[in-house]
Amino acid sequence: MNDMRVTERTVTDKEIKMKARKVQVFYGDNHAIKDVDVDIEDKTVTAFIGPSGCGKSTFLRCLNRMNDTIDICRVEGDIQLDGEDIYDPKVDPVQLRAKVGMVFQKPNPFPKSIYDNVAYGPRIHGLARSKSELDEIVEKSLRRAAIWDEVKDRLDAPGTGLSGGQQQRLCIARAVATSPEVLLMDEPCSALDPIATAQVEELIDELRERFSVVIVTHSMQQAARVSQKTAFFHLGNLVEFGETSKIFTNPDDPRTESYITGRIG
Amino acid sequence: MTDATASQPPVRSLFAEDARTRRRNRAEARFRAYGFAAVVIGILALIMLLISILSNGLSSFRQTYVTFPVDLAEARLDPQGNRNPEEMAAVTTFGYLPVMAMAFIEHVEALGIEHDLSPQEMAAMISGEAPAQLRAMVLENPSLVGQTVTLEMLVNGRIDGYFKGRVTMASAERDNNVTPGQLVLAQALADAGAMETRFNWSFVTAPDASGQRPEAAGLGVAIIGSFYMMLVVLALALPIGVAASIYLEEFAPKNRLTDIIEVNISNLAAVPSIVFGILGLAIFINFAGLPQSAPIVGGLVLTLMTLPTIIIATRASLRAVPPSIREAALGVGASKMQSVFHHVLPLAAPGILTGTIIGLAQALGETAPLLLIGMVAFVREYPAAPLDGLFDPASALPVQVYNWTQRSDPAFVERASGAIIVLLVFLVFMNALAILLRRRFERRW
Numbered sequence: 038m039n040d041m042r043v044t045e046r047t048v049t050d051k052e053i054k055m056k057a058r059k060v061q062v063f064y065g066d067n068h069a070i071k072d073v074d075v076d077i078e079d080k081t082v083t084a085f086i087g088p089s090g091c092g093k094s095t096f097l098r099c100l101n102r103m104n105d106t107i108d109i110c111r112v113e114g115d116i117q118l119d120g121e122d123i124y125d126p127k128v129d130p131v132q133l134r135a136k137v138g139m140v141f142q143k144p145n146p147f148p149k150s151i152y153d154n155v156a157y158g159p160r161i162h163g164l165a166r167s168k169s170e171l172d173e174i175v176e177k178s179l180r181r182a183a184i185w186d187e188v189k190d191r192l193d194a195p196g197t198g199l200s201g202g203q204q205q206r207l208c209i210a211r212a213v214a215t216s217p218e219v220l221l222m223d224e225p226c227s228a229l230d231p232i233a234t235a236q237v238e239e240l241i242d243e244l245r246e247r248f249s250v251v252i253v254t255h256s257m258q259q260a261a262r263v264s265q266k267t268a269f270f271h272l273g274n275l276v277e278f279g280e281t282s283k284i285f286t287n288p289d290d291p292r293t294e295s296y297i298t299g300r301i302g
Numbered sequence: 303m304t305d306a307t308a309s310q311p312p313v314r315s316l317f318a319e320d321a322r323t324r325r326r327n328r329a330e331a332r333f334r335a336y337g338f339a340a341v342v343i344g345i346l347a348l349i350m351l352l353i354s355i356l357s358n359g360l361s362s363f364r365q366t367y368v369t370f371p372v373d374l375a376e377a378r379l380d381p382q383g384n385r386n387p388e389e390m391a392a393v394t395t396f397g398y399l400p401v402m403a404m405a406f407i408e409h410v411e412a413l414g415i416e417h418d419l420s421p422q423e424m425a426a427m428i429s430g431e432a433p434a435q436l437r438a439m440v441l442e443n444p445s446l447v448g449q450t451v452t453l454e455m456l457v458n459g460r461i462d463g464y465f466k467g468r469v470t471m472a473s474a475e476r477d478n479n480v481t482p483g484q485l486v487l488a489q490a491l492a493d494a495g496a497m498e499t500r501f502n503w504s505f506v507t508a509p510d511a512s513g514q515r516p517e518a519a520g521l522g523v524a525i526i527g528s529f530y531m532m533l534v535v536l537a538l539a540l541p542i543g544v545a546a547s548i549y550l551e552e553f554a555p556k557n558r559l560t561d562i563i564e565v566n567i568s569n570l571a572a573v574p575s576i577v578f579g580i581l582g583l584a585i586f587i588n589f590a591g592l593p594q595s596a597p598i599v600g601g602l603v604l605t606l607m608t609l610p611t612i613i614i615a616t617r618a619s620l621r622a623v624p625p626s627i628r629e630a631a632l633g634v635g636a637s638k639m640q641s642v643f644h645h646v647l648p649l650a651a652p653g654i655l656t657g658t659i660i661g662l663a664q665a666l667g668e669t670a671p672l673l674l675i676g677m678v679a680f681v682r683e684y685p686a687a688p689l690d691g692l693f694d695p696a697s698a699l700p701v702q703v704y705n706w707t708q709r710s711d712p713a714f715v716e717r718a719s720g721a722i723i724v725l726l727v728f729l730v731f732m733n734a735l736a737i738l739l740r741r742r743f744e745r746r747w
Contacts, residue, residue, distance in 0.1 A: 141626065143626055145630040148627075161644075
């Protein structure tokens with residue numbers, strides 16, 4: 038409970054980074070997300086919680102248009118990044134994804150060297166003009182992902198040879214290397230052991246200083262530990278969205294209460 | 303509690319096999335025996351195939367030659383006496399025949415070998431191809447005229463067969479093409495060191511020869527023709543196949559149309575190859591007007607045949623790349639094409655290469671479609687270097703095998719098996735390359 042009071046204090050009136058209004062997602066005939074309104078604040082960790090299949094990951098993937106790769110998926114409604122509609126036909130999803138980075142559930146480093154894993158994003162976006170600049174970006178990103186000390190002597194080693202937790206932090210380094218403004222994390226700790234989870238959580242808290250972080254998690258404790266805002270999804274509906282401390286201590290909706298006390302989900 | 307223990311089944315020893323376990327074990331033992339028998343049958347079939355081909359064909363790599371000095375008299379070979387190859391060409395092979403025959407008869411006399419053969423019988427011991435070879439040699443180097451040169455000449459296929467055990471005194475009695483006396487002389491010449499059977503490079507380098515001269519027939523044109531066709535297939539089928547697979551697998555919308563295309567590609571792989579031959583004849587030769595017997599047409603037809611194999615292999619290896627790699631690339635802001643070319647394709651490359659090489663190996667051994675586009679023709683001239691050479695007439699290895707098995711002279715049995723050995727060596731080499739590439743480049747994730 039102590040943790041929560043700390044996070045409570047840090048919440049201030051921040052600028053809104055991403056704004057979602059009346060978002061509907063359909064998978065073929067299946068209406069997966071219904072009328073979701075969420076504001077994602079800058080330099081804040083927002084957690085999406087809810088039982089399996091409630092649509093939290095689906096909604097997360099709408100935020101950087103990863104759902105575009107699924108043919109039968111259709112998104113309606115309005116999602117804005119800094120006031121710009123990301124589903125506008127003029128928007129190139131590639132540019133959007135450079136601004137809204139993503140870390141996946143299962144660590145998925147490229148089967149290349151650690152260096153190349155991190156350098157890939159900056160390379161394709163032309164963020165570095167020289168080799169030394171690229172080296173700098175790689176080091177900075179690996180430091181931010183709290184993995185620099187472990188890998189600095191073997192940057193040429195394959196990224197797939199690292200342990201699960203290290204791989205996930207490498208993926209985080211890869212995501213932050215393109216200097217995104219928003220970082221989406223889809224259950225980043227579900228494949229990790231408790232120690233690696235603690236490291237990643239600590240990392241998320243540090244990342245908050247620079248990015249706005251959105252994290253999908255199955256673990257309510259994790260949401261309570263790392264987030265300032267929490268959204269509770271149930272059966273495709275956004276049931277409740279607000280300060281993490283309020284959701285966990287004094288939820289408005291009975292369904293939220295049932296979920297966090299373990300009666301549903 | 304007492305009730306519960308009473309209703310439990312009686313305790314059985316772990317050491318005693320019950321009926322059910324026994325049945326299960328017997329079934330397993332039977333199944334293993336069937337599997338083992340299947341493997342043994344397969345291996346036996348392979349061994350028998352190899353033994354039959356090797357025992358028939360290995361001798362084609364050895365050939366009997368006779369060595370004797372020939373006086374290249376100016377009066378016969380260069381009547382004008384000015385060593386101009388164009389004028390010397392007026393002397394045909396028939397002009398060279400007596401020169402050679404005389405030299406051979408004199409050499410036999412000089413060696414002091416007794417015989418009762420007529421000069422015609424003696425001349426017939428040398429291959430019909432030999433005067434032509436001598437003529438080509440002289441025309442290429444006119445300064446030889448007037449000199450006495452020691453020549454190593456092919457002997458008649460029957461004499462060659464005698465040294466390889468195919469022709470015996472008994473069979474010569476019944477044979478119109480050879481007499482026992484010729485064999486006796488051949489044996490005497492071999493004893494005197496003038497005739498020997500040795501390794502025969504010309505089997506893989508020389509062009510085909512007529513049905514009366516099996517001793518001179520070689521695979522040179524067929525190997526070049528097959529090689530040119532493989533070049534055409536590789537240059538066309540690999541890029542087209544890979545591009546089609548990438549489009550279908552990564553970019554194409556999944557709908558009815560792509561489903562139909564998919565089914566049709568699989569069907570195309572099952573189309574009998576002779577159908578492709580008819581297609582090639584109709585489209586490439588009759589409609590497009592490309593030359594007959596040309597490697598370019600053969601290559602195009604084999605490309606059509608190989609495409610489905612390459613597309614199916616490529617799509618399978620693209621599908622084997624985990625989707626998480628694509629997501630990871632898209633997640634850092636790579637475009638679809640970047641994700642495919644930077645990540646998916648390199649990971650799929652070993653599978654694509656293996657599929658391509660296996661497709662090529664299949665095409666290399668394909669005979670039926672080539673028969674229809676005229677590659678079965680008798681070709682003596684080597685095709686030129688690519689790209690012009692692609693339009694020159696050529697043969698192909700499997701067609702050459704087919705061709706030789708059609709000929710009446712028994713020496714072609716050995717030739718055909720020898721050609722099969724060469725074809726098999728190429729196939730084994732290509733398959734080994736496929737395995738090697740797969741081992742070398744396979745990456746794990």
